[in-house]
Amino acid sequence: MKTLVIGANGQIGRQFCELASRGGVSLRAMIRHSDQQPWFHERGIDTVIGDLEGDFHQAFNGCDQVVFSAGSGPHTGPDKTLLIDLYGAIRAVDLAVERGLERFLMVSALRASDPMAAPVKLRPYMAAKFAADAYLRSSRIPHVILKPGKLTDAPASRLVSAAAHADGIEVSRGNVAYALLHLSQARMLKNREFDLLDGDSSIAMALL
Ligand SMILES: NC(=O)c1ccc[n+]([C@@H]2O[C@H](COP(=O)([O-])OP(=O)(O)OC[C@H]3O[C@@H](n4cnc5c(N)ncnc54)[C@H](OP(=O)(O)O)[C@@H]3O)[C@@H](O)[C@H]2O)c1
Numbered sequence: 001m002k003t004l005v006i007g008a009n010g011q012i013g014r015q016f017c018e019l020a021s022r023g024g025v026s027l028r029a030m031i032r033h034s035d036q037q038p039w040f041h042e043r044g045i046d047t048v049i050g051d052l053e054g055d056f057h058q059a060f061n062g063c064d065q066v067v068f069s070a071g072s073g074p075h076t077g078p079d080k081t082l083l084i085d086l087y088g089a090i091r092a093v094d095l096a097v098e099r100g101l102e103r104f105l106m107v108s109a110l111r112a113s114d115p116m117a118a119p120v121k122l123r124p125y126m127a128a129k130f131a132a133d134a135y136l137r138s139s140r141i142p143h144v145i146l147k148p149g150k151l152t153d154a155p156a157s158r159l160v161s162a163a164a165h166a167d168g169i170e171v172s173r174g175n176v177a178y179a180l181l182h183l184s185q186a187r188m189l190k191n192r193e194f195d196l197l198d199g200d201s202s203i204a205m206a207l208l
Contacts, residue, residue: 001025001026001064001065001102001187002026002027002028002062002063002064002065003020003025003026003027003028003063003064003065003066003067003184004027004028004030004048004059004060004063004065004066004067005017005027005028005029005030005066005067005069006030006050006052006056006059006066006067006068006069006070006092007030007068007069007070007071007107008027008029008030008031008040008045008047008069009029009031009032009036009039010069010070010071011151011153011173012069012107012151012173012176012177012180013029013067013069013070014039015156015173015174015176015177016067016069016176016177016180016181017029017040017043017045018043018177019177019178019181020180020181020184021043021044021045023181023185025181025184025185027045027046028045028046028047028048028059028062028063029045029046029047029048030047030048030049030050030056030059031047031048031049031050032049032050032051033049034049052070052083052084052087052088052089052091052092053083053084053088056091056092056095057095060095060096060099060101063099063101064101064102064103065101065102065103065104065105065184066092066096066101066103066104066105067105067107067180067184068089068092068104068105068106068107069107069180070084070085070088070089071084071085071107072084072085078124081124081125081128082124082128085125085128085129085132086128086131086132089106089128089132089135089136090131090132090135092104093132093135093136093139093141094139096141097139097140097141101141102142102187103141103142103143103144103187103190104136104139104141104142104143104144105143105144105146105180105183105184106132106133106136106143106144106145106146107146107148107176107180108129108132108133108145108146108147109125109126109129109147109148110147110148110149110150110164110169110195110196110197111126111147111164112126112129112130112133112147113130113133114126114130115127115129115130133145133193137191142190142191143190143191144183144189144190144191144192144193144194145192145193145194146176146179146180146183146193146194146196147193147194147195147196148171148176148179148195148196148197149164149168149169149170149171149195149196149197149198150169150170150171151170151171151172151173151176152170152171152172152173153172153173154170154172154174154198155172155174156172156174156175156177156178157172157174157175157198158175158178158202158203159175159198159199159200159201159202160175160179160196160197160198160199160201160202160203160206160207161195161196161197161198161199161200161201161206162194162195162196162197162199162201162206162207163195164195164197165197165199168197168198169197170197170198171196171197171198172198175196175198175203176196178203179194179196179203179207182203182204182207183207186207189207194206194207
C-alpha cells in the first residue's frame with residue numbers, strides 16, 4: 001500500500017511523512033521544488049515533483065491512497081484559495097478516481113460545513129473546503145475527511161477529541177499528523193468524517 005502525500009512539504013505533511021516513514025509506511029511525497037527533496041531522501045522517502053496548479057497526474061503512478069494536506073496558506077489571496085484549496089483538491093480527487101485508488105484522506109477544516117459562520121476573512125477558505133469536501137463525498141472513491149480545528153505548533157500530546165466542544169477549538173499539527181498516520185493505516189475506515197481537536201482520548205479511540 002503506497003500513500004501519495006499531497007502537501008508533503010507542509011508543516012503537517014512533513015510531520016506525517018516523518019512518522020509514517022518511521023512506521024514503515026510506504027510513501028510518495030509530492031513536493032513543488034527539487035530543493036525540497038533532500039529532507040525526504042535523507043529519510044528514505046520517495047518524492048515526485050508536482051504542482052496542483054499544473055499537471056500532476058504522474059504523481060499517482062503506483063499509489064493506492066492519497067493524503068491531501070496541501071493548502072494555499074494565509075499569505076495568498078482568494079485566487080489561490082480557489083485554485084489550490086478548491087480546484088487543486090477537485091483535480092486530485094478526479095485523478096484518484098480515474099486511477100482507481102482505494103481511498104482518499106482529506107485534511108479539511110473544523111466547521112467547513114458552515115462557511116458563513118466563519119469570520120468574514122475566512123469565509124472564502126471555508127467555502128473552498130466546503131466545496132472540496134462535497135466533491136469528494138459525491139465522488140466514487142472511498143474517503144475519510146478529517147476536520148482539524150485551529151492549528152498550533154504545540155508538541156503532539158497524542159490525545160484528541162473528535163467532537164467539537166466548547167472548551168477549545170485548537171489542535172496541534174503533531175496531533176493531526178498522528179491522526180493521519182492512524183487513518184492511513186485503518187483501511188477499514190471508509191466514507192467517514194471526523195472533527196479533530198486536542199482532547200483526552202487516544203487517537204485510536206477517538207477515530208474509530
Ligand atoms: N491553519 C489552520 O488553522 C488550519 C485549520 C484546519 C485545517 N487546515 C488545513 O491544514 C492543511 C495543512 O496545514 P499546514 O499547517 O501543514 O500548512 P502548510 O505548512 O502551509 O502546508 C501547505 C502545503 O501545501 C503545499 N502547496 C501549496 N500550494 C501548492 C500547490 N500549488 N501545489 C502543491 N502543493 C502546494 C505547500 O507547498 P510548499 O511547501 O512548496 O510551499 C505546503 O507544503 C491545509 O489543508 C489547511 O487548509 C489549516
